[in-house]
Amino acid sequence: MKENDQELIDLDEDGRIKEEENKKDQQPKKNNYTFAIIASIIICIVICAGITAFKFYKKTNQIELIIVNDYDEMSLKAANIIAELIKKNPNAKLGLATGSTPIGTYNELIKKNKNKEISFKNITTFNLDEYIGLAKNHPQSYYTFMYENLFKHIDINIENTHLPKGEGDSKLNVENYENLLSKNKINLQILGVGRNGHIGFNEPGTDFNTGVHDVNLHNKTIADNARFFENDINKVPKKAITMGIRNILDAENIILIANGTNKADAIKNLMSNKADVNIPVTALNIHKGKVYVIIDKKAASKL
Numbered sequence: 001m002k003e004n005d006q007e008l009i010d011l012d013e014d015g016r017i018k019e020e021e022n023k024k025d026q027q028p029k030k031n032n033y034t035f036a037i038i039a040s041i042i043i044c045i046v047i048c049a050g051i052t053a054f055k056f057y058k059k060t061n062q063i064e065l066i067i068v069n070d071y072d073e074m075s076l077k078a079a080n081i082i083a084e085l086i087k088k089n090p091n092a093k094l095g096l097a098t099g100s101t102p103i104g105t106y107n108e109l110i111k112k113n114k115n116k117e118i119s120f121k122n123i124t125t126f127n128l129d130e131y132i133g134l135a136k137n138h139p140q141s142y143y144t145f146m147y148e149n150l151f152k153h154i155d156i157n158i159e160n161t162h163l164p165k166g167e168g169d170s171k172l173n174v175e176n177y178e179n180l181l182s183k184n185k186i187n188l189q190i191l192g193v194g195r196n197g198h199i200g201f202n203e204p205g206t207d208f209n210t211g212v213h214d215v216n217l218h219n220k221t222i223a224d225n226a227r228f229f230e231n232d233i234n235k236v237p238k239k240a241i242t243m244g245i246r247n248i249l250d251a252e253n254i255i256l257i258a259n260g261t262n263k264a265d266a267i268k269n270l271m272s273n274k275a276d277v278n279i280p281v282t283a284l285n286i287h288k289g290k291v292y293v294i295i296d297k298k299a300a301s302k303l
């Protein structure tokens, strides 16, 4: 007891020391509080950033942007993705496009078919569009384009290749192609893009819910396509039949390819994550499946 008193007295007598020691005891507690507050703030910031990043990812995860050096690299990348699908699913249904953009991709596919890497024997194809008013065998019909640039070089059964009809009763042609598409789920749709953002022949202003339909081509599109008609605007058909945006979005997955600076605006709009009927290509932002956007550096120059 005495000893305890002594101890208490010693401590009381040395009040200053005791206070300092108390302060020393309290210091770690204060430090602990500060640490806890800072940690909580950091955790909050991390959680908030995580939620924002997840929301952004959810909004854009369907687009995989692949920027390559040039047209050849773009063509090979696209062909590799198509070839992988064909290897996994030899009965796959492909959506095909015309224009100068996919020619390189078709060349790569032809090579892969010739070296027996892939076979088209059980592949079925559906093209996006066709001019109205050109005979099927006209040199600039999309049927001729597909035959010359792909079909005649590969082991596909020509009966398994489908394009909308540009000759005859337009209403019936529209109905027939819509019917055909409704019975066939396209596994992979290949797309180019027009300078004004059109896909297939879906010109700016086309409702995203539109199915197969006839279309009056825009002057910009007619002017762009004149290069295939001896640069004579008067020779370019003014009408076309096309898959609608709804049909395109029905495809399981999509590959969009684009090269050159004249596609840079369309690509910039696509990658801005909006969905605007005045820029048809932006419909890909509401596609539910995967969208590969494979573009060269020039097409990517405005990103």
Ligand code: GLP
Pocket: 097, 098, 099, 100, 101, 102, 128, 129, 191, 192, 193, 194, 195, 198, 199, 200, 201, 221, 225
């Ligand atoms: C045409 C086709 C489109 C194509 C576009 C771009 O209008 N209907 O499917 O995407 O041309 O053509 P290019 O690849 O020659 O630039």
